[in-house]
Amino acid sequence: MKKCISQNELKSVYVEDGTAKKIFAADYNKSDVLYEALNTARVxxxxxxxxxxxxxxxENGQWSITSEYIDGITLTELISKHPEKAAVYIRKMAEYQVEFQKKTNPLLLKLKDKLVRQxxxxxxxxxxIKYELLTRLNTMPKHTKLCHGDYCPDNIIVHTDDDANITDITAVxxxxxxxxxxxxxxxxxxLMLKLQYGDSFEGIDGSIAxxxxxxxxxxxxTNQTYVTGWLPIVAAARMTKNKAGEKELLEHWVNIVDFQ
Ligand SMILES: Nc1ncnc2c1ncn2[C@@H]1O[C@H](COP(=O)(O)OP(=O)(O)OP(=O)(O)O)[C@@H](O)[C@H]1O
Ligand SMILES: [Mg+2]
Known part of the structure; x- marks a missing residue:
């Protein structure tokens, strides 16, 4: 039986016979769907x-991408069910990212080119400010590690044991x-964790981010200043999404470039 597990105005995800089918709205750009499929295959x-x-x-003018269905729940759901274990879960989230960053594919778009364009x-x-951001971007070391680009708890699927410890983790x-x-x-x-969970979280000293x-x-x-040096750049790039609720925080981070 077909079951809807996620839905917004642009796309819906259905589970059927062990597969997850992402169906796009009829007016969704065809090349964006094909790009998503190709990019996923490259990963x-x-x-x-x-x-x-x-x-x-x-089908009926609506494009779709079908992939294997991964049984589990999102990390967002797991954190809300077991906030007392949030610190352990965040550690797993970081470890998994470090693991896939060891991989690469020369056919993927270069992050730096994408950031310059954005x-x-x-x-x-x-x-x-644009000039300062682009100058800073130019001085950043160029690597070829696999970057997810939207790695957040909603895009992480986990499986847990009876004690709510993560046994399997993957990203979509x-x-x-x-x-x-x-x-x-x-x-x-x-930045995404700041937007999702804010500046504090019960049981954690400081923020989840x-x-x-x-x-x-x-x-x-890694030295923390090396990561924070990227914040104004990625915040500016994220502004291109034009999400109302994000504007203030992103502007704050972009402007940090002024006095660093
Ligand atoms: N292969 C899969 N197996 C299990 N669950 C999946 C799978 N693909 C997607 N999902 C579920 O559906 C949700 C939405 O899928 P996905 O993140 O790919 O699209 P989206 O968030 O709507 O896209 P976007 O973030 O680009 O708007 C995921 O958060 C996850 O819960
Ligand atoms: Mg998603």
């Missing part, structure tokens, strides 16, 4: 264990995946 080719892409099809496209940003929604600097992807997730960043830095031996 699969990079050797990451993600739900396998099975089919791309069109910053140049921003109409609401002062040209001097690889449409924004690129090859680039791992710390940029961490900075992007940091800060905990996540320090976990990453500890696991990889």
């Amino acid at each position: 699969e080719d990079a050797g990451v264990d993600i739900p396998k892409l099975l089919a791309v099809s069109v 910053i140049n496209d921003l109409k609401e940003l002062d040209s001097s 929604d690889w449409v924004h995946a690129t090859q680039g600097n791992a710390s940029a992807d961490i900075a992007n997730t940091y 800060d905990l996540y960043m320090s976990d990453f830095c500890e696991i990889t031996g």
Whole structure:
């Protein structure tokens, strides 16, 4: 039987016979659907264990992408069920990201090129700030690590044991995946965690976002200032999504470029 597990005005995900079928709205751009499918296949080719892409099809003018269904719940759901274990879950989230960042695929779009395009496209940003951001971006080390681009608890699917400990973890929604600097992807997730959970979380000393960043830095031996240096750049790039609820926080992070 077909069951809807996620829905918004642009796409819905249905589960049927062990597959997850993402059906796009009739007016959804065809090349965006094909790009999502190709990009996901390239992540699969990079050797990451993600739900396998099975089919791309069109029915009554609506495009769809079918992949293996992964049984489990999202990390967002798990954190709301067991907030007392949030710190352990965030650690797992960071560890999994560090694991897939070891992979790469030269055919993926380069993160730096994407960021340059996004910053140049921003109409609401002062040209001097754009210039500063692009100059900073130019000085950042160029890597080719697999970056998810939208790595947040809603896009992480987990399986747990009877004690609510994570036994399996995987990520979906690889449409924004690129090859680039791992710390940029961490900075992007940091912003998403700030937007989702704010500045404090019960039982955690500080915010979920800060905990996540320090976990990453500890696991990889990265200096935290190296990650925070990316914040103004990724915040500006994220402004291109034009999400009303994000504007204030993103502007705050973009403007930090002024005094660093
Ligand atoms: N292969 C899968 N197996 C299990 N669940 C899935 C699978 N694909 C998607 N889902 C579920 O459906 C939800 C929505 O899917 P997905 O994240 O791909 O699209 P979306 O969030 O609507 O896209 P976007 O973030 O681009 O708007 C996921 O958060 C996850 O809960
Ligand atoms: Mg998603």
